[in-house]
Amino acid sequence: MKKARLSIFTLVNLLVLVGYFMVVVFPMIWMAYTSLKSDQEIFLAPFALPDSGHLHWENYQRAWVGANFSQYFLNSVVVSAASLIGTLIIASMAAYALTCFRMRGGNMILMMLISGLMIPLQLALVPLFFQMRGMHLLNSRLGLILVYTAWSLPFAVFILSGFFKTLPSSLYEAAIMDGCSEWRAFWSVMLPLARPGLITVATFTFLGIWNEYFMAFMFMSGAESEAARTLPLGLGNISITSQYRSEWGTAFAGLVLVTVPCMIFCIALQKHMVKGISAGAVKG
């Protein structure tokens, strides 16, 4: 924005930011290399790098096989992918219809959808629990997918309707004039224009679902739910057991397993994400 004039000021500035950088990044690096140490090494020298001749890859094996992370991982992928796709399809259509078409009460429906952002999850929890029990959706992946999709919609509609509002309606009219059907006007003209919004929504929805603990914990509490549990639940359990048996190595390996897919997803979409946050924040 402006050029920094004082070099001392610039230096202090840089020092503060680098310090913050260290504080943010170091725990994650620590997590990565600690996952390759034995429990004893972790306790005796928390900072030391692992012995490079003797890396403890068996931590990963214990997490993957012993703590059943292979099953949880698969569940997490299935649940996140299905909910993400569902959210994107429903939210983009809803936001498009509610902002680009003039219809009676359209604005009110939009407001109602978005006001879902304000309602705390805990409030819906008890009725939702009984509803799901009645529909036999507790302890199943399908139930979790439905809940996650519904839960992600308000945010997705909020962001996407902001994007559709900025698109000029003459584009839509031109497409219709050129003989597009309504469906094609949406799919081939309007939707690609809203791509930055879609990417932002996809990133945040994915992050939210991949790391979601509270609902998964409530709806996957039955004994028969083992086969449907997601990674955050597995990680939560591993932390409890690791305290008693002091298997920190396994806990760290589990942490890495949960974090890495997220990192890959985010870094792949990083550029768009920063742009999307800025756009969403300013347009509102």
Place this chain on the structure above:
Amino acid sequence: MALKNNLFVMIVPMLFIVFLSLLFAALISRGIWGRRVFQLYLLFPNMLGGVAVSILWMNAYDPKGGLVNGAFIKLGHLLNWMGLSSFGNGLMQFQNFTWLSQEHLYWALVPIMVWGGCGFYTLLYLAAMENVDVELYEAAEMDGASPMRQFFYITILMIWDVLTISAVFLVIGGIKTFEMIWLLTSQLPTSSTHVIGTPLVSTMLRDLDVGRATAIAVVLFLLVFVASLATMRFMKRDDVAI
């Protein structure tokens, strides 16, 4: 007691996060080298999510093999070596300090939440600052305003809306705190460590007392409602004339 704890997690981390994010955003926006890099790492903690953050910090706070006490002791040794033994010995007392015991838990939560939240809000403020009209700064400069004054009288006023929204989000987020407490107390919070979210789950799933769980949920909703109104009112201010 749960209410008191909730008020704590609603307000204290919020203050820290808003202040620090504003500071970082201001520093980054002054156009320094390596801006791209900073934007990249700011979101790192957001990728981890509540469970992973809780568990990472649970390990970091471990009295014996943890990162935090280890760092304090290293720093203590360093200060002693530099001849500042009064500070050094103060830090050395943290050896085997149990951060997550009942009486310290809530203060130990603050760094976790700040660590997890600052990046996102820094980006948010940064985006808002970029939208402030450059002419305002130029005019201020012409009138001889120092960078400090420019920051307080232009930047803060111009991004006040974003500050309000972020404060509301943080307060609401604080009310809904659940998984950090739940996990950091090994799923067994006691009456002095409860927040409103945790007894809701334990009455529902352990005691199977649905009526009581619903009542807690309603209290929670009222709290969210009142708190967001209060925050908005508190931060409300006449529009700036431009």
